[in-house]
């Protein structure tokens with residue numbers, strides 16, 4: 186049994202969460218046994234100063250994109266010119282380089298306060314498209330990297346079969362770099378992904394890369410596979426208007442409508458980005474219980490646009506967050522952007538309240554990744570927490586009753602002091618307990634480009 190004493194904590198009772206003071210959280214076997222507010226610190230408890238939040242989930246990551254930070258941010262261009270630079274890096278990675286780059290990226294996530302990551306993984310094969318031996322060497326590298334850092338991972342194994350879609354619905358052949366993304370057929374993808382094994386810190390998910398990269402018949406099979414195996418299903422949807430135009434030409438419908446026809450929308454499905462939607466698209470998400478993963482710092486970096494989050498709120502489409510391309514890794518920056526971008530669009534403040542935003546970063550993210558038992562400080566839940574200190578210039582002087590709002594709207598990743606995953610402290614005083622994160626980033630990114 187391990188005890189944590191929190192100066193202040195955001196604890197859940199049923200569907201609601203509230204701020205409580207002097208909270209003793211008792212943990213055994215990686216689960217929360219008891220949550221008691223208003224108790225004095227015990228001598229044996231690990232003290233968590235500041236505000237303790239439930240574990241935070243990064244529901245959409247491409248770990249290797251961390252190697253692009255700073256390299257793609259000057260000059261002009263669009264999503265599509267950025268993609269060319271991303272492909273240049275994707276072409277260079279082997280299991281060892283992938284491991285070191287992912288280790289560094291996940292370590293940065295841990296010190297930023299993330300306790301779980303959803304890795305949308307499609308770098309499956311050798312550059313010419315032939316399989317690694319063993320065939321899941323790249324996925325195994327990601328699972329091992331998360332294990333070394335000490336965070337949870339959902340390996341979202343992504344199916345990618347074609348270079349795009351013709352106006353008549355025909356397949357565009359894979360490009361040179363895309364060879365390594367593809368298993369050649371949905372049957373081969375199923376066979377390979379079915380051979381993956383979970384671990385105590387790892388669960389498995391499935392993904393359709395996009396309606397560009399997978400044909401409708403294969404999408405149906407992927408959705409059926411995810412349902413049979415009880416795996417969450419993720420898909421990039423309507424990130425760019427060009428994708429919607431392609432889909433309209435080829436299939437006379439929107440990407441969301443196509444996913445609906447293929448049986449891909451459900452309460453265990455997450456539409457990533459879901460930026461350029463019609464009212465019908467939003468109705469389909471609401472009716473099916475499909476979630477939306479917002480990646481605002483990436484979406485602004487890539488000039489994608491702003492998703493209709495007011496409509497999501499009104500129709501109870503649950504939202505979660507992801508740092509996607511890792512232009513920035515900061516859960517607070519990500520989550521406050523959902524509200525702040527909406528203010529710029531609607532000229533109205535307060536569409537999303539601080540507690541709702543935190544719920545997106547915690548409980549909803551865990552749910553999207555298939556960890557339904559995490560993302561809240563509650564008896565029986567996974568023992569994952571993140572503590573934010575109030576001793577930085579950003580947060581000093583915050584009054585107790587504004588702690589939540591100050592954290593959401595002013596904290597940065599640098600304010601994270603303690604991170605606990607599975608009842609174990611992995612970050613203490615803002616530093617990883619076992620890894621030199623700065624050195625790992627230098628090494629991991631250096632190896633990737635060497």
Ligand SMILES: [Zn+2]
Nearest residue numbers: 247305421509
């Ligand atoms: Zn993505």
